[in-house]
Amino acid sequence: xxxxxxxxxxxxxxxxxxxxxxxxxxxxxxxxxxxxxxxxxxxxxxxxxxxxxxxxxxxxxxxxxxxxxxxxxxxxxxxxxxxxxxxxxxxxxxxxxxxxxxxxxxxxxxxxxxxxxxxxxxxxxxxxxxxxxxxxxxxxxxxxxxxxxxxxxxxxxxxxxxxxxxxxxxxxxxxxxxxxxxxxxxxxxxxxxxxxxxxxxxxxxxxxxxxxxxxxxxxxxxxxxxxxxxxxxxxxxxxxxxxxxxxx
Numbered sequence: 001x002x003x004x005x006x007x008x009x010x011x012x013x014x015x016x017x018x019x020x021x022x023x024x025x026x027x028x029x030x031x032x033x034x035x036x037x038x039x040x041x042x043x044x045x046x047x048x049x050x051x052x053x054x055x056x057x058x059x060x061x062x063x064x065x066x067x068x069x070x071x072x073x074x075x076x077x078x079x080x081x082x083x084x085x086x087x088x089x090x091x092x093x094x095x096x097x098x099x100x101x102x103x104x105x106x107x108x109x110x111x112x113x114x115x116x117x118x119x120x121x122x123x124x125x126x127x128x129x130x131x132x133x134x135x136x137x138x139x140x141x142x143x144x145x146x147x148x149x150x151x152x153x154x155x156x157x158x159x160x161x162x163x164x165x166x167x168x169x170x171x172x173x174x175x176x177x178x179x180x181x182x183x184x185x186x187x188x189x190x191x192x193x194x195x196x197x198x199x200x201x202x203x204x205x206x207x208x209x210x211x212x213x214x215x216x217x218x219x220x221x222x223x224x225x226x227x228x229x230x231x232x233x234x235x236x237x238x239x240x241x242x243x244x245x246x247x248x
Contacts, residue, residue, distance in 0.1 A: 021068045021105050023057045031056045031116055033069070037079050038121040049078065050115070063107035066098055070118065074101070080120040084170065088117030095119050097173050121168075121175065152222055153215035155197045161187050162194050200226060 033054045037047040055072055057065040066087060074080045086095040087108050098106065101120070150158075165183035168175040184191040197219070204211065204222050207229040214221055 021057075021065065021071070023065065023068050025057075027059075028055055028057045030054065033073060034115040034117045035073060035078060035080075036117070036119045037083075038119055047079075051076070051078070054116075056116070058110065059107045061107070063110050064116065065105070066108045067103040067105050069116070070101060070103055070120075073118070078120075079122065080118075083120040083122050084175065086119040086121075088119070097170075097175065099173075149218040149220050151215070152211065152217055152219055155219050156201065156211065156215070158187050158189055159194060159197050159201060162189070163198075203230075 030053050033051045035049045035051055037049075051073065054069065054076075057068045059065055066085070070080055070085055080101055083101050084097065085099060085101055085103055086097045088094075089096045089109070090111055091109075095117075096108075098108070162180075162183050165178045165186055166180055168177040170176075178186065180194075181191050184194050187194070189197075200219065200222050203226040207226060209222060209225050
């Protein structure tokens, strides 16, 4: 866990939220916030920060006003912008979804002692968007039928749907996740095939494949491209002079 040593001077930047919240400066205090930035993709790492001296505003019932709190954290430079926000309910011992940033003017039960625990989950990354770099809105034919060899554009779309189901989708205010196997069934492609497609897409990106130009070509084009560049890689490694035994 990281412990932040930011000076109290930074509080000046977060006392006046950008969003027009109804706050009473006379009914406020300084608390410590334990912020967790959750993963939005499997390759991400969950990050945790302990933020001391955060200005907290209370309502007339002495509950914590969550919107100004999260907005204040954002203005201090933490990654909560346009994220799904949850707070930790000490009584139920679970994180409770509160909404997407910017939050409505909502209050959560006060925790008289200890840290206020907040979790921010950035919106899931889209593999489809990653690979169609120059034209993220490029249309993929919806009329294409499943064949032995899928089109590259269709593969990107299916893999993106699969990973999105695995990373979690918001349903009635709750984040619902599927296992990789369950998600594969929902996109109607075997997990084994999806694993292979994901590998081909990652290798293609590594070797500089032009996904925009070839989105309507069969996946076999991408496989051949990756095989060719793997052989080039192997040849390059073999051609490098090795260290002779005994030499240091």
